Amino acid sequence: MATVNSFETASGRAAAAGAVDLLIGISGMIGVSGAARDEEFRARSAKCLQSLALGLPGLRIAVACPAASGAESFADSEFLTYEFSDGAAALPWLAAPAAYRSIAKLAESRQARACVMLSADLGAFDARSILDLARPLMEARTLSLPIYPTGKYEGLLNCGVLYPFARALFGKQVRYPLPLDFGIGGGMIARLAAEGSRQQAAVVWPSIEGSLGDASMAQVYVGARHVAHSEGIDLSTVLGSLAGSLFEEAEKTAAVWQRVRASQALPVFGTPEATIGESEAVDVRPLIESFHLGWRNLQEVWGLVLPPVTLLELKRLSRLPAEQFRLPDGVWARVVYDFALAHRLRTISRNHLLGALTPLYLAWVASYAAEVRDVDAAAAELRIERLASAFEEAKPYFVSRWRWPDRFNP
Amino acid sequence: MARVITKIATLVPGLLALVLAVILFTLIAWLLAWVAKRILAAVKFDERTGKRASALSEWAPSSTPSTLIVRTIFWGCFVVGVLVGLTAFDASSTSLLAAYLLGYMPRIVGALVLLFAGTIMARFLSRSVLIGAVNLNLQYARLLATGVKWLVLVLTAAMVLDHLAVGGAIVELAFGILFGGIVLALALAVGLGSRELVTRSLEREASRAAEPAVSEQLHHF
Numbered sequence: 001m002a003t004v005n006s007f008e009t010a011s012g013r014a015a016a017a018g019a020v021d022l023l024i025g026i027s028g029m030i031g032v033s034g035a036a037r038d039e040e041f042r043a044r045s046a047k048c049l050q051s052l053a054l055g056l057p058g059l060r061i062a063v064a065c066p067a068a069s070g071a072e073s074f075a076d077s078e079f080l081t082y083e084f085s086d087g088a089a090a091l092p093w094l095a096a097p098a099a100y101r102s103i104a105k106l107a108e109s110r111q112a113r114a115c116v117m118l119s120a121d122l123g124a125f126d127a128r129s130i131l132d133l134a135r136p137l138m139e140a141r142t143l144s145l146p147i148y149p150t151g152k153y154e155g156l157l158n159c160g161v162l163y164p165f166a167r168a169l170f171g172k173q174v175r176y177p178l179p180l181d182f183g184i185g186g187g188m189i190a191r192l193a194a195e196g197s198r199q200q201a202a203v204v205w206p207s208i209e210g211s212l213g214d215a216s217m218a219q220v221y222v223g224a225r226h227v228a229h230s231e232g233i234d235l236s237t238v239l240g241s242l243a244g245s246l247f248e249e250a251e252k253t254a255a256v257w258q259r260v261r262a263s264q265a266l267p268v269f270g271t272p273e274a275t276i277g278e279s280e281a282v283d284v285r286p287l288i289e290s291f292h293l294g295w296r297n298l299q300e301v302w303g304l305v306l307p308p309v310t311l312l313e314l315k316r317l318s319r320l321p322a323e324q325f326r327l328p329d330g331v332w333a334r335v336v337y338d339f340a341l342a343h344r345l346r347t348i349s350r351n352h353l354l355g356a357l358t359p360l361y362l363a364w365v366a367s368y369a370a371e372v373r374d375v376d377a378a379a380a381e382l383r384i385e386r387l388a389s390a391f392e393e394a395k396p397y398f399v400s401r402w403r404w405p406d407r408f409n410p
Numbered sequence: 411m412a413r414v415i416t417k418i419a420t421l422v423p424g425l426l427a428l429v430l431a432v433i434l435f436t437l438i439a440w441l442l443a444w445v446a447k448r449i450l451a452a453v454k455f456d457e458r459t460g461k462r463a464s465a466l467s468e469w470a471p472s473s474t475p476s477t478l479i480v481r482t483i484f485w486g487c488f489v490v491g492v493l494v495g496l497t498a499f500d501a502s503s504t505s506l507l508a509a510y511l512l513g514y515m516p517r518i519v520g521a522l523v524l525l526f527a528g529t530i531m532a533r534f535l536s537r538s539v540l541i542g543a544v545n546l547n548l549q550y551a552r553l554l555a556t557g558v559k560w561l562v563l564v565l566t567a568a569m570v571l572d573h574l575a576v577g578g579a580i581v582e583l584a585f586g587i588l589f590g591g592i593v594l595a596l597a598l599a600v601g602l603g604s605r606e607l608v609t610r611s612l613e614r615e616a617s618r619a620a621e622p623a624v625s626e627q628l629h630h631f
Contacts, residue, residue: 154629236545290547297544297551301537349534355541 021059022052022134023112025103027096028084028120029066041065044125049078051127056134062110064103082106094241096120096180097204104184104192114138115189119180124224129181136218136269137185143210144183145266146222147175149273152372152380153282159384160364161243164391165336166207168398169250171260172217173388174207178242180226182206188215203245212253221270239361240354247343258399263392281373287366288325292318294359301356305342310334317363327367329390335360336391337398345405428495435491443484450476489519521573528566532559557596564588 030041045063052061066084082102100117107115114137118124124133124146136144148155158176166177184192184206191213192204210217250257294302295318303311313331320326339357343350368387372380450456455476496512536559543551568585571577577584 156629234545286547290544293547293549293551294544297540297555301541348537352537352541355545358545 019060019111020062020107021113022056022061023064023080023103023107023110023115024061024125024130025064025082025099025107025115025117026066026120026122026125027099027103027117030120030122041122044122045079048125048127048130052130055127055131062112064106066099080106080110094202097202100192100204104189107189108193112189114183114185116183117181119226121180121226123226124181124222126224129222129224132220132222132270133181133183136220136267137183139218141216141218141267142184142186142188142213143206143215143217144269145174145176145207145210145217145219146179146181146224147219147268147272148179148222149225150377152375152377153369156365156368157239157242157361160332160361160368160387161239161336162246163384164333164388165246165250165340166205167263167388168333168391168395169257169260170208170211170253171257171263172207172211173263173265174217175219177207178203178205181222181224188213191215203242205246205249208249208253212256218267218269221268221272223273236355236358239358240351243339243357244343244350244354247340250340251344254402258402263388282369284325284366284369285322287362287369288322291359291363291366294356294362298356298359301348301352302360304347305353305356306335306338310338314360323370325363325366325370327364329387330394332360332364332367332387333391333394334397337394337401340398341401341405344402424499427498431495431498432488432491435487435494439484439487439491442487443480446483447476447480450479455479517574521570524570524573525566528562528569532562532566535559535562561589561592564592 049061049063053059062078062080064080064082067081082099082105084099084102096117096119099120103115103117114134116130116133116137118130124130129146133144133146155176158178162177163175167173188210191209207217209215295314299311302314306314310331313328317325317327317331339353342348342353347353368383372383375383456474493516496515499512536555539558540551540555543554548554564585568581571581
């Protein structure tokens, strides 16, 4: 196995002036600018770089920040800046792509061998997390993706839609296909840097880029936790933007994923972090009420998207009492696939389509929350794995409907 | 009999001119649409416009931006062809009735466009309100959506009649009374008839705020 020392350093090769080995990119504006904030960031950066120098001896490490974050005031060989203007996006996933591209270009120009992208909330801006994400890159991997220590009621959108859908389509068992932090190396840096000139995607999916670019991927257990600021952000808006982006990716890459069968586990580095405390049981009645409201009012819209068999299943679900309310995995997988297909066919306005998915998603959340009420986070994780397997099993249905949407409509 | 035949015969050159103009402009429209389609495909217009054109596509979800542009070019040329043909027909006609009907034709076309746009808008807004209201957990989502739909349809009908110059001031008056009546009825319904319902709804919302919210226990992202 390769070690840290096998990572060729900039000083060891005939590198241009200013070359770095590892670039740490902060992907977005670092909170509210101000002198106190800058001071805090500067102190934290110095501490982090000091720890990294001990962990990665002999490597040149630099931090890249957005030009307007105040970092230019102390720009030197360790602090680099990049141009960034898209700081007004409400969701981090929408603001980050522009930053990813700029950081990748900077890494390319500095001949960096590895680049670790970190969220602007600095939740993973500590030596431990950076080392964890950088380690696979030093062992010739070109994409390292984090596995966050989330509780059983956290990251539900990822658990219910993004993870199983992306895994079934692209055949890689990436637990967080849209992470806030990740590491890239080798060809992935060039790929992400070139992505800016090729197209301006609203959301960059590192795992999908890695799958398409045939990257050598690995997952890493990290201890970083990101606080989700959901105040003022509507669930249907987030669901619409993320699921919509994933459905667009599916449309663009249809030629690739239709050939993929089953899924592969990726090498995993590190040990799982313990989740902080066990969540209390959730009252799922409001979620079920939301589904019932959707069932009473949105049947006309759902009827345009879902086949009769699925509508029958939903009808059965609407008649179940709260304590027996369970949405079968296969039905939920087919619902997501049918919405992805309707997104491609533009059966109805895409905003309407994704808005109509929200009550169904809440039905899945209610069903899942009721099922994992009495189990711990590890058992809940197994439950998510079963759901992902159901998505894989239902993939032939999706492929058939994708190829023959009119002929294959059970 | 001879006078009738003579009258019809005098219309033939105009009709021929009309048909010829329509055929010619249809061919030109087809050619322009084909050229536009090739150019838009060559410059990858749909991919370039991407998100920026999504607002346009929302109104016609089954069409891509380039398809909409191509169709607009085709039908624009076609309508011009019909108008040119009608002008030619008008020039060859000596009848006052024919001249009046031909003069009225643009109003009918305009009214049809208004009716079409109004119906599309009513359906779109109604669905937007319905989905939005359901996602906001409003129990009267269907009522809201139906209300919006009929308001837009009534407004469209009034505009169409006004455009056709049918009814004159009566339409404006009737529309004003109807529209004002609906708003007043809704205000009275909420203010008086549904006072209890509104009170209960507000109380329910207030009591919900005191309970531990599900959204605080569940984290979707």
